[in-house]
Amino acid sequence: MTGSMKIEELDTPVLLVDAGALERNIAAMQDIAAATGVAYRPHSKTHKSSIIASMQLDAGAVGVCCAKLGEAEIMAASGIPDILITSQVVGRNKLVRLVQAAQNANIMVVADNEDNISDLSSAAQTAGKPMDVLIEVDVGQGRCGVPPGPEATRLARLIGDTRWLRFRGLQGYQGLIQMTADFDDREAQVRLALEKLMETADHLKRNNIEVDILTGGGSGSSIIDTALGGYTELQPGSYVFMDSRYRSAQWPGGAATPFENSLTILGTVISRPATDRAIVDVGYKAASSDGGPIVPLGYENAEFTFAGDEHGQLFFPGGTCPLALGDKVTFLPSHCDTTVNLYDRYIVTRDGTVEDVWEISARGRVQ
């Protein structure tokens, strides 16, 4: 039924996923990882879809990452067997939910605090099931995590002293460098972050603490993360969709990234108030703005500005707007993760027709 519907027949604004581009992106990351034998665990915070998570696992991913416990609950309930929650899970209520979700999947968590480790141990004991824990290290982002060096060893010992937690390794994520445009600059920044992680791992090993897992990295740094060695697992997210900001991150030799834009927003011209501008039905509620303006594909000379919660403006400087009332315009989001979080479902397309509709099952699961 939906297979015969054409994209231009859809009501707008609507979030579109190009199935072919998505499949090629998933295959491309598998190729990058397979070339060096580094495992990868894609971040489901980007797509919030158990269907896409399953596609990633089928391609060869070792599991998925979740940013929030609420996402992990959805993924576990959907049958995803192996999950790393990459943000600290803090508070009694949440730890009760965590050990409950861990009955249905292997869930690993990160910690950077002694009290949180103590609470995690109590929760795991209550549930009667040991839990794997990573220590998060701040490798340069200046967000969560212990400083590089001996503090991780102290916390790993605390974890080792409990009966219900198992220390498995370190997480060190540097998100700020993922979109650095110049490849050599980005490589230098990745080296700096990785050195901090390795220094911390060495301290642990010198103290006879086993370090199975070193996880970090992202879509922009993936080819560097695998080439440098050190990480045992990568956690790229955006590569499934990409967005206008990620496009600028060059590949070696100034080449373009191998990941395609598979995520777009379709909008409609709802007003033509002047010869040089059109108003579309895409505003702050249909496209996230934290990454800047969205990009009108095929109208690269037009300037897009958000014109409120429900409107966007396409201004054609010095020219005549070629758009008529009712015309459809395809936009490239500036930030895929936060745009996805506005929608309840993906309309999945192939060769210009609607192939499927996928629920964004973890949308809004911020807790």
Place this chain on the structure above:
Amino acid sequence: MTGSMKIEELDTPVLLVDAGALERNIAAMQDIAAATGVAYRPHSKTHKSSIIASMQLDAGAVGVCCAKLGEAEIMAASGIPDILITSQVVGRNKLVRLVQAAQNANIMVVADNEDNISDLSSAAQTAGKPMDVLIEVDVGQGRCGVPPGPEATRLARLIGDTRWLRFRGLQGYQGLIQMTADFDDREAQVRLALEKLMETADHLKRNNIEVDILTGGGSGSSIIDTALGGYTELQPGSYVFMDSRYRSAQWPGGAATPFENSLTILGTVISRPATDRAIVDVGYKAASSDGGPIVPLGYENAEFTFAGDEHGQLFFPGGTCPLALGDKVTFLPSHCDTTVNLYDRYIVTRDGTVEDVWEISARGRVQ
């Protein structure tokens, strides 16, 4: 059951509505309108809740505004009897949905284009039910709408020539001036917008076209809109919740706005990586950023910055962060409408305890 739960026991991030403040805001707008006899039709794009819409109608509102057809469908299905859709409804699919929704409620639409008027007429004819139409006039925002003056008369005649549409009046909304801080500046700007609307209405009347409705205005301009005369209906939205930006809009004599902040986000400290900063679980997915940073209540010396999709940072310049792991922090959103659109439900509180949970039933209804 929920009545006995304390706010600090809630999992976070969570969107809280203070029932008392909400009720006082709804009463305050009714007082402003009643003092001058101007009708008001609150904008449900802000709250997207049929429960709050019903509270506004109970207080004396003549109906509600919706920004999108999808919101109007939810409001109509919830029994809201009278709805104005303030954005143009464009395209065959949507017009079919429009006339369907109009079987359950009196729905009025705005138009600024001849082809759209023709399509509206066909759709109303097919449904066998006449539809009320307003012409939108651009009174200074530079978004949708015909220019002030004779073009509205031309379109009103087209509407009058159809058997299935009824011309009812004009919409002229100037959103850009709602948060102008200085009262006198704001009043001068409101006068300018109103003059353009009245000039257009005069042109219609001189051509013997009846103008029943002149609608516009917002929360920031409400006291000016009622005092100046001219509008027959106002469409304030944000007054139910307010936000950090709206707070700066002064009332006459430099007084504070009578509307209280009833909407907050509760977050939790999930990491204490350094003595002068804390990381909370509120990022781009839990608070909109299009209005700027959110405001930590009770920690006004702290600087909030978004630290990614899931994290926020509170930095205490030159000082020591007083927050411990697990501490709760209450934030004032910078833009209420786009923050509400991230959440599936309101947790309604009174005197520090949870009183109710309301579904945000039109969340994500961008079509």
